[in-house]
Amino acid sequence: MESLTLSRVLSCKISTNISRKVCSFMPSKQLGFGHFLRRSFKNVKLTVVRSEESGNGGGFGGLADGSSSNAVEEEEEEEKKEDEREKRGLMLGIDREDSGSVIGLHLIPPSGDYEVIDSHECVTTDTKEKDEEIEEEKPQTRITYDIVFVTAEAAPYSKTGGLGDVCGSLPITLAGRGHRVMVVSPRYLHGNPADKNLAGALDMDQRIKIYCFGGEQEVAFFHEYWGGVDWVFVDHPSYHRPGNPYGDCHGAFGDNQFRFTLLCHAACEAPLVLPLGGYTYGEKCLFLVNDWHAGLVPVLLASKYRPFGVYKDARSILLIHNLAHQGVEPAATFKNLGLPSEWYGALEWVFPTWARTHALDTGEAVNILKGAIVTADRIVTVSKGYAWEITTVEGGYGLHELLSSRRSVLNGIANGIDITEWDPSSDELIGFHYSADDLSGKVQCKTALQKELGLPIRPECPLIGFIGRLDYQKGIDLIRWATPELMEDDVQFIMLGSGDPLYEDWMRAAETTYRDKFRGWVGFNIPISHRITAGCDILLMPSRFEPCGLNQLYAMRYATVPVVHATGGLRDTVENFNPYAGGGNGEGTGWTFSPLTKENMLEALRMAILTYREHKSTWEGLMRRGMQRDLTWESAAVQYEQVLEWASIDPPYIM
């Protein structure tokens, strides 16, 4: 028997014994290890046994194997083992793959009865009901992995958009399902109040040297364990400056390639050198690399580590949130990236003639996202629709052929949302609460918002909202173009966003032009975004392309009906209203329009406004159906687990 102290397995303290009754559960209900422990066994003494001892090397091995030729002997042997287990209390079995590598742990019940006994008897009663609800619906984790997210932003530590949201909540969901999860991102210090978000992350006193950009750079690691996740922050002076993670009022930082090259090198070292909770993640981990900022990770694994026998069992999964940003820089910068010179081809990128700036421009460049697409073991985008769109000329931003060639490893998984942060029945950022059973608080949120922004307080007036980056992607030009016509109607319109100065100025000017109807809040403000989501009746999203989109999901959760361009994740997540379906009661959660024209957008908005004004019960149906949609991360996490499993089964990328 191999006995491991639990501190080697988890960074939580386990001291006292627990009754066997609490620990008995069915194989089919097997929980992820970390999750199970956190939830139910805070005070359990555990012993680890080799799975060989328990019979079949995996799952609940050894508890019933009918294939034995000597059934009686085996039964006696089994009884002995059970007696022993009962004496020792709850035990852990090690799951090994054929090569002998440990791939997970499972709990071995101390008795032969597989009946599920509520393991929540050892948790406080007020959390019990909630936990049971989650438990019932949750498909169980089959194999647990060591997962390393690499990302330029992760909420609440840093957020400029949807990437921060996803990298702030998906890791917690996966950790809750039993995986060991680390998130590596830069330790930004902007010299503003947001810096306090990093106050809990402590210096690990671990320095490493990174060789890139013609010299040696020293980076430090800071760490905070929270929500079951190891949040690791790479520290370097280039992350300490005013602005946001990518730029300031003068535009994008000129050294972003350097800053994110550092991040990638540091992220590759983190699982090898950081003793988190007492021991490192090690070489057998799965890197989930997000967008171009983390795109050098798969290239480094393939070029710098694997040829020297390191990370042979690791795999990388590229998560594309937005193909429009690829990290393209002049070809001459390749030598700065710290990659072997023969790997130039992986990143090589030649702009088409029409995109070159002058006659002598050869169009030669390096494209970090392209390198990641070439070398990643699998690729995921944030919706099924977008997974298809990026393989087309229109949506592929020049990478459609490459992405098509990798179609066999490309999947789309729609994002979920953090339903605790975005919950209209308990959201602390809104003044009044409501739910699908009692919607009365919504109109109070609406009048409170009108009051806060100095609009006439008119509960009956349709209130339209927009939240997002003021960017070509979001169809902001179309909104600007359509606003004069929209303002002819008896509606109010509130916009929140920052980005292109042209549109920031237009929003300010529109406030003066449409004094009683329009408000444009220029800036990034999370509390206001919650109040707009709660207070508006309609959320407008005319995105030119939208890999997934989160605001329409938040809107549906807050009974705000989305009107969206039928593209990417918007088409996948908003069901177009059909008044004739459902026995005449209607079906759907919003309006989708296509193609993207001003006329189509206005027509869809007018349909929504008409329905709001004249068909109250239909409108309530739309609100309730939206609120009742399953928008949790759980279903996405199950799909991610499948991708993780596929990634581990396939051999890694080799040049």
Ligand SMILES: Nc1ncnc2c1ncn2[C@@H]1O[C@H](COP(=O)(O)OP(=O)(O)O[C@H]2O[C@H](CO)[C@@H](O)[C@H](O)[C@H]2O)[C@@H](O)[C@H]1O
């Ligand atoms: N001014 C402001 N003030 C406060 N909050 C603001 C804000 N502007 C935006 N936000 C918030 O930032 C997030 C934006 O998320 P989105 O998914 O809509 O877009 P984004 O294009 O950033 O994300 C990319 O990545 C995500 C995640 O995968 C994909 O859903 C998306 O399609 C893709 O373009 C939301 O939480 C929103 O509320």
